[in-house]
Amino acid sequence: MSKSAAKKIQAIRGMNDLLPSESPRWQFFEAKVRQLMQRYGFDEIRTPIVEQTALFARSIGEVTDIVEKEMYTFDDRNGDSLTLRPEGTASCVRAAMEHGLLHNQTQRLWYQGPMFRHERPQKGRYRQFHQVGVETFGFEGPDIDAEVILLSARLWQELGLSAHVTLEINSLGSAEARAAYRDKLVAYFEQHQDVLDEDSKRRLISNPLRILDSKNPAMADMLNNAPQLMDHLDEESRTHFEQLKAMLDASGIGYVINPRLVRGLDYYCRTVFEWTTTALGSQGTVCAGGRYDGLVEQLGGKTTPAVGFAMGIERLVLLLETLDLVPDEALGGCDVYLLPMDESVTVTALTLAETLRSELPTLRLQLHCGGGSFKSRMKKADKSAASVAILLGEDEIAEQTVTLKFLRDEREQQRVPQAELANQLKDLVSH
RNA sequence: GUGGAUGUAGCUCAGUGGUAGAGCCCCGGAUUGUGGCUCCGGUGGUCGUGGGUUCGAUCCCCAUCAUCCACCCCA
Numbered sequence: 001m002s003k004s005a006a007k008k009i010q011a012i013r014g015m016n017d018l019l020p021s022e023s024p025r026w027q028f029f030e031a032k033v034r035q036l037m038q039r040y041g042f043d044e045i046r047t048p049i050v051e052q053t054a055l056f057a058r059s060i061g062e063v064t065d066i067v068e069k070e071m072y073t074f075d076d077r078n079g080d081s082l083t084l085r086p087e088g089t090a091s092c093v094r095a096a097m098e099h100g101l102l103h104n105q106t107q108r109l110w111y112q113g114p115m116f117r118h119e120r121p122q123k124g125r126y127r128q129f130h131q132v133g134v135e136t137f138g139f140e141g142p143d144i145d146a147e148v149i150l151l152s153a154r155l156w157q158e159l160g161l162s163a164h165v166t167l168e169i170n171s172l173g174s175a176e177a178r179a180a181y182r183d184k185l186v187a188y189f190e191q192h193q194d195v196l197d198e199d200s201k202r203r204l205i206s207n208p209l210r211i212l213d214s215k216n217p218a219m220a221d222m223l224n225n226a227p228q229l230m231d232h233l234d235e236e237s238r239t240h241f242e243q244l245k246a247m248l249d250a251s252g253i254g255y256v257i258n259p260r261l262v263r264g265l266d267y268y269c270r271t272v273f274e275w276t277t278t279a280l281g282s283q284g285t286v287c288a289g290g291r292y293d294g295l296v297e298q299l300g301g302k303t304t305p306a307v308g309f310a311m312g313i314e315r316l317v318l319l320l321e322t323l324d325l326v327p328d329e330a331l332g333g334c335d336v337y338l339l340p341m342d343e344s345v346t347v348t349a350l351t352l353a354e355t356l357r358s359e360l361p362t363l364r365l366q367l368h369c370g371g372g373s374f375k376s377r378m379k380k381a382d383k384s385a386a387s388v389a390i391l392l393g394e395d396e397i398a399e400q401t402v403t404l405k406f407l408r409d410e411r412e413q414q415r416v417p418q419a420e421l422a423n424q425l426k427d428l429v430s431h
Numbered sequence: 432g433u434g435g436a437u438g439u440a441g442c443u444c445a446g447u448g449g450u451a452g453a454g455c456c457c458c459g460g461a462u463u464g465u466g467g468c469u470c471c472g473g474u475g476g477u478c479g480u481g482g483g484u485u486c487g488a489u490c491c492c493c494a495u496c497a498u499c500c501a502c503c504c505c506a
Contacts, residue, residue, distance in 0.1 A: 009477090013497075065504050069432075079474060085506085115506080120432075122500060131506060197502070210469070210504095274506095285506060312506030341464060376458080378466040393464060 014119070020332075025317050028330040032158050033112070033132050037190055040151050041106040042134060047091040049114060053081040059090040059295055061266030070117040084116035087265070088133040089292070090299075096137060101342055106138035124283030124315045127217075134289070135308035137296070142240050144307050145291065146247035147269045152275060152287055152309060153253050159316075160325045161277075165286060167253065169273045170261035171241040172209075173233040175294045178269055180233040182208055188226055189334045195222045207301030209262040237270050244271060262312050267292040271307065279322055280315060287311035333385030334364040335428045337407075339377050341393035349392050352402070352418065359422040362429050382407060388428060390421070 011017060018026060037044065053073050060067050072084035087093050088111050096102050096109070112132045120330045121127060134151065136144050149167070156162045172178045186208050189196060197205070197219065200211045212223055233241070248255055255273075272290035280286075291308020296304035320326050336355075340349035353367040366384050368377050381389040391403040391413075402421060405413040416424050 010497080070504080117505075119504065120502095121498085122502095127503070129506070133506090202503095207504095282501065283505080288506060310506055315506065373459085374464060375460095375462080375466080378464095380466085382466040389464075389466080395464080403465090405465070413465080 001314050013125070014121035016126060016128070022317075024330055024332040025321060025326050026313065027315065027324050029159070029317055029320065030112070032155065033110075036155055036158065037110045037134075038149065040108070040147070042110045042151075045092060045095060045109045045111050046086060046113070047085075047088075047095045047111065049085050049116075050082050051085055051091055051094065053083040055090050055094055055299070056083055056086060059265075059267055059299060059348070060087065061092070064264060065206065066117060066264070068206075070119055086117045087115055088113070088131055088310060089135060089265075089267075089295070092133070092135045092308075093295055093299055093301075093306070096135075097296065097299065101429065102137050102296060102301060102304050106136070108134075108136045110134045122283070123281050124234060124312070124318055126314060130313040132308045132313060133308060133310040135306060137304050137306045139307065140305045141294075142247060142271070144246040145240075145244050146251065148289070148307055148309060149248065149273060150251055150253065152311070159320060161316075161319065161323070164279055164319065164323060165274055165275045165277050167255040167273060168258040168261050169244070169248075169255050169271065170229075170258050171233060171237055172229065172236040172262070172269050172272055172290075175233055175269045177234040177237060181227065181229055184227050184232070185209065185211075192222050195219055202397045206264070207264060210264070212260045213262065228259065240270055263288065263290055267295040267298065269293055273309070275311075277319060279319055283312075283315060285312075334366040335386055336363065336388045336390055336425060337368065337381040337384045337386040338342050338365060338390045339368045339381050339392065341374055341377070341391060344394065345372065345392050345397060348397055352390075352392065352421075356422060356425065360425060360429055363425060388425070 034044075053071070057067050062068075062265060066086050071086055074082060076082050092111060096107060101107050101109075110133065112130070114128050114130050116128055118127060119125060132149055133198060134150060137270055149169075153162070153167070156165050161302070173181065186204060189204055189208060189211060193201075195218065197214070197216050200214055200216075200219065202213050209229070211219075212226065212229075214223065244273075245255075245257075258274075261272055261274060268290045270291040270293065273288065274285055275287040276284045277286050278284060287309055288311075289307070290306045291304045291305070292304070295306060296302065315396045338349055338353050340346050349367060353365060356363060366386065368380060372380075378389070387406065387408045389405045389407055391405055393403075396402050396415070399415075400419070401417050403413055404416050404424065
């Protein structure tokens with residue numbers, strides 16, 4: 001490379017490349033998710049990653065941290081204010097409304113993709129991160145709340161994570177009850193201004209319910225005497241919550257009721273829940289969601305009950321990696337390595353490889369390319385993780401055979417007629 | 432946005448005010464058609480970047496960028 005004064009261009013802070021050594025874990029996770037969604041009868045929806053800024057301002061809440069200081073917002077060439085989506089629910093609601101999916105019908109949707117928030121990166125938290133989300137529309141009763149929670153619980157089971165995550169649930173009450181409680185709480189906190197720390201004073205405006213969750217011991221007494229959310233639930237929400245608990249009990253799903261569990265986004269009401277883990281440091285929430293019955297109306301649609309959740313893929317993949325839960329066979333590699341022994345047989349090897357791929361569509365066959373000594377070719381076969389190397393040289397070509405060499409066990413290598421090769425390799429294709 | 436730690440080879444890391452080393456990886460050889468183990472050799476660094484102090488800075492000072500951890504926030 002020439003000596004250039006140009007600065008090295010690197011990835012944007014907090015936006016990561018997903019390298020080949022990592023991608024199999026993601027694929028493993030994504031495959032499980034896709035399969036699961038099908039099993040539960042959820043349909044995939046894909047929406048653009050850019051939306052009008054107003055969509056997020058109106059749905060997430062004007063005074064939330066996300067909208068106030070974490071959005072990637074910019075002006076389009078025609079002057080419109082656009083924003084890289086910081087979460088998936090708003091886009092999903094917008095798209096569903098826009099295409100009439102909510103008109104006199106119910107929906108069970110899921111999505112997956114990148115989200116963007118301008119936060120200080122740390123373990124399990126990045127500026128471009130990825131979520132899988134589920135959104136359901138048109139179901140009023142607690143059965144759908146239970147259904148989406150059970151769906152998430154089954155995913156942990158499928159992934160081997162069940163023992164490592166905990167379900168916390170709470171109810172925020174109806175939008176009216178929540179608003180009334182909020183006012184009451186703010187009034188209470190204002191009477192105790194002298195005890196409030198800096199963070200809490202700020203939250204008094206942005207998210208007063210969050211103050212209840214403060215870890216500051218100096219405020220513990222004051223918080224314990226604060227009005228309780230549970231005491232201010234409206235009757236319908238109370239019933240809804242009781243029924244949900246009964247359904248979870250009947251399903252054998254363990255949970256903890258956390259009266260201080262408050263979601264950060266404005267649109268939640270009634271049921272809220274969170275799956276957390278202690279294995280990831282301070283970013284322990286791995287999946288979170290709840291009911292948002294008012295959002296569709298808030299965005300200009302007909303009143304439509306809705307429940308959903310989102311999970312952070314980075315966090316879950318990190319968890320899978322930490323706990324070593326991705327099976328070896330999911331971690332990539334190939335089954336066989338086809339190796340021409342010198343330059344003179346390159347073309348034959350190439351055509352043989354294509355023949356085998358046609359005959360065995362699921363066989364993972366890597367063809368040696370790039371020349372090199374025989375020794376280096378063998379080394380690459382070894383590195384490839386293939387269990388079998390197919391050696392092709394002048395002798396083999398002369399008699400229309402190949403040499404099968406077993407790289408991972410003690411079996412003698414053998415000559416096999418090319419016509420029988422596909423048949424011999426079948427056993428390697430168990431997937 | 433706040434606080435702390437760290438930036439030396441592709442990776443993991445030593446190290447010194449007189450412009451650098453190990454292990455792993457990679458390449459070649461010992462082994463003309465047999466990988467893994469062993470041995471030998473080799474490629475590869477403007478010591479994150481820019482300034483300052485100094486005869487001289489990878490080392491000391493300042494700034495900046497990046498990464499990591501925590502706070503905040505959140506998935």
